[in-house]
Amino acid sequence: xxxxxxxxxxxxxxxxxxxxxxxxxxxxxxxxxxxxxxxxxxxxxxxxxxxxxxxxxxxxxxxxxxxxxxxxxxxxxxxxxxxxxxxxxxxxxxxxxxxxxxxxxxxxxxxxxxxxxxxxxxxxxxxxxxxxxxxxxxxxxxxxxxxxxxxxxxxxxxxxxxxxxxxxxxxxxxxxxxxxxxxxxxxxxxxxxxxxxxxxxxxxxxxxxxxxxxxxxxxxxxxxxxxxxxxxxxxxxxxxxxxxx
Numbered sequence: 001x002x003x004x005x006x007x008x009x010x011x012x013x014x015x016x017x018x019x020x021x022x023x024x025x026x027x028x029x030x031x032x033x034x035x036x037x038x039x040x041x042x043x044x045x046x047x048x049x050x051x052x053x054x055x056x057x058x059x060x061x062x063x064x065x066x067x068x069x070x071x072x073x074x075x076x077x078x079x080x081x082x083x084x085x086x087x088x089x090x091x092x093x094x095x096x097x098x099x100x101x102x103x104x105x106x107x108x109x110x111x112x113x114x115x116x117x118x119x120x121x122x123x124x125x126x127x128x129x130x131x132x133x134x135x136x137x138x139x140x141x142x143x144x145x146x147x148x149x150x151x152x153x154x155x156x157x158x159x160x161x162x163x164x165x166x167x168x169x170x171x172x173x174x175x176x177x178x179x180x181x182x183x184x185x186x187x188x189x190x191x192x193x194x195x196x197x198x199x200x201x202x203x204x205x206x207x208x209x210x211x212x213x214x215x216x217x218x219x220x221x222x223x224x225x226x227x228x229x230x231x232x233x234x235x236x237x238x239x240x241x242x243x244x245x
Contacts, residue, residue, distance in 0.1 A: 008103040010133050011096060014078065022107065024081035024100070026058070026074035032096060033088050043074055046084055078104065095136065102132060159225045160216035166232035173236070182215060189231045 004015035004023065012032045015023045026043050035042055052058055057080040062070040076084065078100055085097040171181035189197050201218045204210075219228040 007107065010129070011099045011136055014100070014103050015075070022078040022104070023059070023075040024078060026076050029076065029081055029084065029096070033085065033092055046087070050083065050087070052080055099136060159229065160220050163216045163219070163225060163228050163232055166229065166236060170232065170235050184235065185215065185232060188235055189228065192231055193227065
């Protein structure tokens with residue numbers, strides 16, 4: 001690591017060695033992906049599952065010993081890091097992969113031919129970098145909020161309980177009554193899918209002779225719980241407070 005220079009560090013460090021190869025620490029990538037798997041198992045599974053080859057796709061070094069057995073550190077070529085971020089198949093992975101692509105794009109940018117070119121190029125780069133950092137920060141805030149929200153939603157319950165708990169959290173976050181939060185949910189659901197869930201629930205209840213039915217029960221019966229959870233997730237991460245009449 002001592003012979004590497006840092007060429008980008010807006011989201012996580014990207015390094016460059018003496019031959020111009022761009023490298024990413026697997027441990028730092030693992031941390032930024034919010035993976036809950038133990039690091040050593042995580043990286044070994046990805047190397048095995050996707051056929052990465054040491055020397056071609058990644059390098060290994062031993063960490064400095066602090067009295068115990070030194071651990072193995074993995075330095076991923078940036079193409080390998082992009083692939084690992086992509087196969088995480090979540091929003092954070094896509095954000096990080098986009099970041100790597102932007103780092104490569106900046107690295108490949110044409111070198112300035114004069115002092116005037118350098119001044120213009122630096123001014124444009126600073127402006128673009130500020131915009132990219134602002135966008136990336138907002139994306140990370142959204143992802144972090146989503147992770148926090150899902151951590152606080154009953155992970156052991158069924159999908160109906162999950163939706164119910166998400167709406168309960170929305171009520172607590174916004175300081176409103178639980179029934180009011182369901183009115184917000186119905187309005188959001190109607191806006192998202194151009195429908196009238198309250199009327200549909202009433203028709204379903206009448207048709208099947210039910211005394212009562214809740215939104216999670218109805219959405220489960222018509223196989224649309226995933227749609228409801230997506231709406232609730234948007235509500236929890238929205239900066240706009242819905243108003244209802």
